[in-house]
Amino acid sequence: MSDLVIDGVSVTHGSTLAIHDVSVRIDSGDLVAVLGPSGCGKTTLLLAIAGLLPIGAGSIRIGERELSRPGRTVPAEKRGIGWVPQEASLFPHLSVADNIGFAVPRGRGGAMGRATRIAELAELVGLGDLTGRAPNQLSGGQAQRVALARALAPRPELLLLDEPFAALDTQLRVGLRREVAELLRAQGTTSLLVTHDQEEALTLADKVAVLRDGRLEQFGTPEQIYQHPASDWVASFVGDVVELDGLWRGGRVTCALGAVEATAVGFAPADGDRVRLMLRPEWIVPRPELLAHAAAGADARVAAISYAGHDAMLSCDVVGGPTVRMRMAAVELPHVGDEVRLAVQRPGLAFPATPLPAQI
Numbered sequence: 001m002s003d004l005v006i007d008g009v010s011v012t013h014g015s016t017l018a019i020h021d022v023s024v025r026i027d028s029g030d031l032v033a034v035l036g037p038s039g040c041g042k043t044t045l046l047l048a049i050a051g052l053l054p055i056g057a058g059s060i061r062i063g064e065r066e067l068s069r070p071g072r073t074v075p076a077e078k079r080g081i082g083w084v085p086q087e088a089s090l091f092p093h094l095s096v097a098d099n100i101g102f103a104v105p106r107g108r109g110g111a112m113g114r115a116t117r118i119a120e121l122a123e124l125v126g127l128g129d130l131t132g133r134a135p136n137q138l139s140g141g142q143a144q145r146v147a148l149a150r151a152l153a154p155r156p157e158l159l160l161l162d163e164p165f166a167a168l169d170t171q172l173r174v175g176l177r178r179e180v181a182e183l184l185r186a187q188g189t190t191s192l193l194v195t196h197d198q199e200e201a202l203t204l205a206d207k208v209a210v211l212r213d214g215r216l217e218q219f220g221t222p223e224q225i226y227q228h229p230a231s232d233w234v235a236s237f238v239g240d241v242v243e244l245d246g247l248w249r250g251g252r253v254t255c256a257l258g259a260v261e262a263t264a265v266g267f268a269p270a271d272g273d274r275v276r277l278m279l280r281p282e283w284i285v286p287r288p289e290l291l292a293h294a295a296a297g298a299d300a301r302v303a304a305i306s307y308a309g310h311d312a313m314l315s316c317d318v319v320g321g322p323t324v325r326m327r328m329a330a331v332e333l334p335h336v337g338d339e340v341r342l343a344v345q346r347p348g349l350a351f352p353a354t355p356l357p358a359q360i
């Protein structure tokens, strides 16, 4: 197995530059989520990798094998790449077994060999008992499993999944995506999963590629993307953020929550500079033991609690300051109206202050 190398790739649709100078190396066997808002170029990137769109600049390789460069596109059917679309799009007149069998390469082993491979694939995706069913007798999740088995049938070197869970209801989606991720890992199949669901990307993937307007904003592990976003845009696109204005001084930002330790991201502020501090809501904690400790944290009153079972989001009015949201495990929650002292339990992220709006 070899790495997938996307090197300086640009793709245009007519006059629209949909992918711009994207470079990324995907390790063999990894499951990578391609995450970004609608229209950022996720599907375009997948189509280019699949060989269904030519590229205008750069190259796409699997190991030493070049698949695309300007003026040369190895045809999709010669790439050894599997595709799982958003909707299963099965042949309606064929059974589950025949839908899978359609993608099993004809080769040695004869009819018996093919039947064994079909049964093995049906079993792999948990449909061993349903091989005789017609597509219209399947649920949405079962149909997607057939599409997955079909894509895995030729033993692809790389599997591309274009929002394969988007059409399923929440409960089914969460269960199926976990199962599919485990299956792909067990098979050692290198996979690219397009999604605009940040939770899906963070929970399933080994690495996440965040796209914005056709450019790669960041590529890293889910933890790197969430804890160390490369830009304020990634910070607020992937996860909740609390934003506070403050002044930078010696590695701390003085703001409504006190002097909070922070890392400056992508710039080097000077002491006294105005900056924007970004925190994740769960980095803020209520510290009752600090109530009498005026030097640390900030006094606040709980204004609202949004209970989500496992955790809760609290809106707290900082005395003489803004309302900040904090997330905590839903065990022994404070009550609305309680006084709390808020502290920040890990370094925040400092970004340049947003320019003031032009004076009219």
Ligand SMILES: Nc1ncnc2c1ncn2[C@@H]1O[C@H](COP(=O)(O)OP(=O)(O)OP(=O)(O)O)[C@@H](O)[C@H]1O
Pocket (backbone or CB within 6 Å): 013, 014, 016, 017, 018, 036, 037, 038, 039, 040, 041, 042, 043, 044, 045, 196
């Ligand atoms: N066939 C096409 N002709 C012209 N422009 C296109 C075509 N397909 C896509 N685009 C444009 O290219 C850009 C990227 O589209 P793409 O479908 O790759 O985005 P996406 O991130 O997959 O979006 P979504 O999440 O909504 O599916 C968009 O600006 C889109 O309007």
